[in-house]
Amino acid sequence: xxxxxxxxxxxVVMGAKMVDFGGWEMPLRYGSQIDExxxxxxxxxxxxxSHMSVVDFTGPDTRAFFRKLFANNVDRLSTPGKxxxxxMLNEAGGVLDDLIVYYMDENWxxxxxxxxxxxxxxxxVTEQVKPFDVEITEPSNVSMIAVQGPNAREKVxxxxxxxxxxxxxxxxPFTGVQMGELFVSRTGYTGEDGFxxxxxxxxxxxxxxSLYGVGVKPIGLGxxxxxxxxxxxxxxxxxxxxxxxxxESGLGWTVARDPEDRDFIGREALEKLxxxxxxxxxxxxxxxxKGVLRNHQKIFVNGLESGEITSGGFSPTxxxxxxxxxxSKETGGTCKVEIRGKxxxxxxxxxxxxxxxKAVQH
Amino acid sequence: xxxxxxxxxxxxxxxxxxVDGDSVTIxxxxxxxxxxxDMVFIExxxxxxxxxxxxxxxxxESVKAASDVYSPVAGEVxxxxxxxxxxxxxxxxxxxxxxxxxxxxxxxxxxLDGLLDADAYSGVAADDAH
Numbered sequence: 301x302x303x304x305x306x307x308x309x310x311x312v313v314m315g316a317k318m319v320d321f322g323g324w325e326m327p328l329r330y331g332s333q334i335d336e337x338x339x340x341x342x343x344x345x346x347x348x349x350s351h352m353s354v355v356d357f358t359g360p361d362t363r364a365f366f367r368k369l370f371a372n373n374v375d376r377l378s379t380p381g382k383x384x385x386x387x388m389l390n391e392a393g394g395v396l397d398d399l400i401v402y403y404m405d406e407n408w409x410x411x412x413x414x415x416x417x418x419x420x421x422x423x424x425v426t427e428q429v430k431p432f433d434v435e436i437t438e439p440s441n442v443s444m445i446a447v448q449g450p451n452a453r454e455k456v457x458x459x460x461x462x463x464x465x466x467x468x469x470x471x472x473p474f475t476g477v478q479m480g481e482l483f484v485s486r487t488g489y490t491g492e493d494g495f496x497x498x499x500x501x502x503x504x505x506x507x508x509x510s511l512y513g514v515g516v517k518p519i520g521l522g523x524x525x526x527x528x529x530x531x532x533x534x535x536x537x538x539x540x541x542x543x544x545x546x547x548e549s550g551l552g553w554t555v556a557r558d559p560e561d562r563d564f565i566g567r568e569a570l571e572k573l574x575x576x577x578x579x580x581x582x583x584x585x586x587x588x589x590k591g592v593l594r595n596h597q598k599i600f601v602n603g604l605e606s607g608e609i610t611s612g613g614f615s616p617t618x619x620x621x622x623x624x625x626x627x628s629k630e631t632g633g634t635c636k637v638e639i640r641g642k643x644x645x646x647x648x649x650x651x652x653x654x655x656x657x658k659a660v661q662h
Numbered sequence: 663x664x665x666x667x668x669x670x671x672x673x674x675x676x677x678x679x680x681v682d683g684d685s686v687t688i689x690x691x692x693x694x695x696x697x698x699x700d701m702v703f704i705e706x707x708x709x710x711x712x713x714x715x716x717x718x719x720x721x722x723e724s725v726k727a728a729s730d731v732y733s734p735v736a737g738e739v740x741x742x743x744x745x746x747x748x749x750x751x752x753x754x755x756x757x758x759x760x761x762x763x764x765x766x767x768x769x770x771x772x773x774l775d776g777l778l779d780a781d782a783y784s785g786v787a788a789d790d791a792h
Contacts (some may be wrong), residue, residue, distance in 0.1 A: 308707045330753075333725045357762050522725060591748070592703050592723045614702040621702070640721070640728070660673065 301325070305350035306443050306501040310508055311462075313416070314518055320415030321521055322578075322611060323419035324351040329520035336523035337616040341657045342491055344449035345519035346511050349413035353499055353616060354439055355422070358408045358600060361432040366401065366409060366599065367430055368564055371546060373556035381475045383487055386554055387422070387546045389566025394542040395549065397421050398534060402476045409482070410476070412444075412496075415538050428565070443504035445497045447516055450657060452494035454487075459510040468495065489524065491531025491654055530615050532652030534586065538595060539610040539624055545573055548626055550582030550651060580607060583624040583631065584653060585646040586662070591639050593623035599642060600636040609637070617654045623652070664693040665789060668760055672775060672783035673734045678758065680778060686774075687761045688734060690722060690753065693787040698724035701750040706742040707764055713737065715773055720763055722753065735773040737766035 301323040310317065316327035316429055327348065329336060339345045357365070366374040372386030377438035382403050387397045397417045402410040413421045425436060446454050457469050467477060468484045473493075476485030483498040509549060512518070525535070532550075547555070547570060555570060556562070587593050593612030596604055612623035623646075626637070636643040647662040668674075671679045676694035680687040695701070705721040713719050714734035720731035741766040746752060753761040768774075778786065 328726075329699060332700050334702075334751075392711065526725065590703055594728065662768075 303351070305348055306351065306504050307348045307350065310505065311348065311518070315582065316518070316520060319395040319521065322351060322414070322418075324415055326351060326550060327518070327520040329447070329522045330518050333520065333522040334614075334616045336517065336519045337526050339517045340449045340492060340519055340523065340527055341654075344452040344455050344494070344516045344518045345445060345449070346508065347446040347519050348443075348508075349446050349496070349522055350443040350504070352444055353413040353415060353418045353421070354442055354444070355411045355413060355425075356408065356437045356479060357411065357434055358440060359434040360433075361409060361434050362407065362409050364430060365432040365434050367562055367643045369425065370401065371564055371566060372554045372568075373558075373562060374401060374403070374409070377401070378557070379403070379412055380405055381471075381485075383474045383476060383485060387540075387551055388424070389546070389564070389570075389649075390542060391525070391565060391569065392542075393545040393547075393566040393569030395536070395540040395544060395546055395551075396424055396542060398412075398536050398540070398551070399408060402485065403479075404478065412651070416537060420433050431540070439498075442498050442499045443501050443527070444488075445504065445507060445511070446488055446494065447511060448488045448492045448494035448519075452492065455511065455514045455516050456495050458496070458514050459507070461589075469500075471495075479523070489531075489533055490527035491652060492657065493531070497543055525611075526613055526616060529611055529624070530612055530652065530654035532624075533612055534624070537643055543614055544626070545570060545578075547573060547578050548580040548582060550624070567581070579629055580626050581629050582624060583650040585609070585612075585625050585635070586618070586653070587621040587623075587637070588651055589642065589644045589645045591621060593621045593637060593639075597623075598638045599625050599627050599631070600638065601631050606609050606631050615653060622653050664691070664696055665758070665778045666691070666693070666784050666787065668732045670758065671734075671777035671779065672786075674685050674778060674786055675732050676787075677731060677734045679734045680762075681772070681774060683767055684768045684771065685740065686735060686737065686768055687762050688731075689757055690731060691783070691787070693759045694729075694792070695754050695761075696787055697790075698722065698729055700725045701753045704746040704753065704773045706746065706765070708744060709739050711739045712769075713739070713766070715776075720756070722750075731763065734777060735766070736769040738769070739762045740767050741765040747792045748758050751792065
């Protein structure tokens with residue numbers, strides 16, 4: 301038996317198929333995964349993301365510590381509540397995790413790590429923090445709900461009273477705010493507008509019920525995956541891991557090279573990789589024929605193996621199969637994907653596939 | 663609990679078989695479609711192909727995974743359900759009627775005796791769910 305979130309009983313009552321995800325028993329889908337996907341693209345859906353790890357870093361050296369710990373530069377954060385997406389690298393430039401860091405105040409940053417990497421991440425930061433005056437604490441007994449979709453903000457606002465309602469209504473994109481025990485950020489993993497809400501375990505069932513009451517439908521991990529895939533967002537463990545650098549994972553934009561003297565962990569390895577030449581790139585694929593692209597299928601260009609799919613699946617918005625692939629740098633135009641011994645043609649495109657609920661024209 | 667019509671025969675690998683003289687119609691069970699989730703692509707055999715019992719004869723791909731369909735009996739494919747090419751979701755909504763996959767001319771009627779009846783298959787499906 302895996303770990304259960306405080307919403308576990310709700311999922312079961314709502315008919316969810318439960319699956320193991322990073323040691324947690326999480327809902328895969330409640331009914332049709334494709335309907336859940338469209339619900340988020342067209343209206344509003346909610347996800348139990350209580351398995352994700354919320355960690356607070358406090359103390360006078362926090363900013364200095366994060367300058368070293370993260371590949372993106374926390375000096376980009378100066379407005380309280382502002383969030384930054386970054387990779388945390390090992391010395392070899394491999395990705396230990398991808399995460400969001402929130403700047404709360406000069407003595408307090410909040411980080412949301414992936415669930416499956418929790419133990420590894422905590423061990424790493426606990427080791428790296430030693431020279432710094434920083435305290436690491438994990439708020440206990442907190443849950444997290446993501447509410448996503450074009451109507452998500454309006455519906456979330458409708459279940460709160462002022463002053464919370466007006467505060468979150470005015471929240472800028474990629475910003476969070478702490479109000480007593482409640483933390484709300486305008487972030488997500490679907491490409492849609494919406495919020496992620498962190499609150500005490502004791503309140504999460506009430507919020508879930510209130511949101512359901514205003515027409516926010518529960519959405520499982522299955523649709524969460526197809527939504528993020530369409531939106532061009534990486535999944536840790538599939539699209540990148542400790543053996544791949546952000547430069548080969550479509551995440552070069554998150555690595556802040558300026559200023560040159562910021563000595564973050566993994567910098568030296570990435571600079572060497574750049575000067576030696578990055579041989580792989582990260583692209584989108586659209587399958588023009590019938591079939592479904594899946595993780596680890598091989599890519600061929602002119603009969604030579606070019607790479608493989610890191611995440612593949614069916615895109616309900618496009619009505620076609622799509623994928624992310626790590627391929628040789630020269631790959632472009634079209635390529636062949638090997639599916640059960642047969643080679644089919646896919647178009648190589650830039651990410652994302654879907655923006656603001658609409659298919660991107662390639 | 664999933665629907666298991668009494669008049670059909672089944673396999674442990676979740677195919678159903680409807681018998682009409684020496685012609686059989688084959689599909690996947692309600693339990694199987696429910697486990698796999700929304701269908702997005704069905705690869706059907708070609709008419710005229712012959713299969714032995716247990717051969718891989720079709721592939722059903724859902725949002726979750728690709729899954730092989732095995733021929734429950736030996737025979738020659740006489741007809742395939744072309745509607746599934748554009749509407750694979752029919753396998754989810756109506757697995758025993760409009761969602762049939764293909765028809766075969768039976769090579770050996772005796773093989774039908776080796777298939778499961780509805781009660782036996784219900785037991786297989788129930789074990790599978792735990």
